[in-house]
Amino acid sequence: MLEALLPHTYGPVIGDTAEPWLYWLVPPGTRARWEPHPYALCLGAPGRLAVPPQSHRLPPRWPGRYWLRPFTPDVRVGPLNLRHVLHHHRPVPSPRTAMPALLSREAA
Structure with missing residues (x-):
């Protein structure tokens, strides 16, 4: 999706057959500004x-x-580009409600 809309600005993305969303790898420190x-x-x-x-x-x-x-050590998904694509496409279901339970399973 991001690659088609914004060529050459994409980075590593993890899919998950058990959960209905994707994990986009953004640069370190992004969470502090997100x-x-x-x-x-x-x-x-x-x-x-x-x-x-x-x-x-x-x-x-x-x-x-x-x-x-695929993962490459020197490439990440640009946070501003990702926000734009997510807002434009409005994917569902949103992980906002399900993610806390998933994270608690991961930490165990």
């Missing part, structure tokens, strides 16, 4: 997110995470 958004949450310390192995590039046949856009 304004509330109706279609997204910005995670940061002390929250933790398990990332898939680099080899998981296709949706697995079991519930789990995979790289929709």
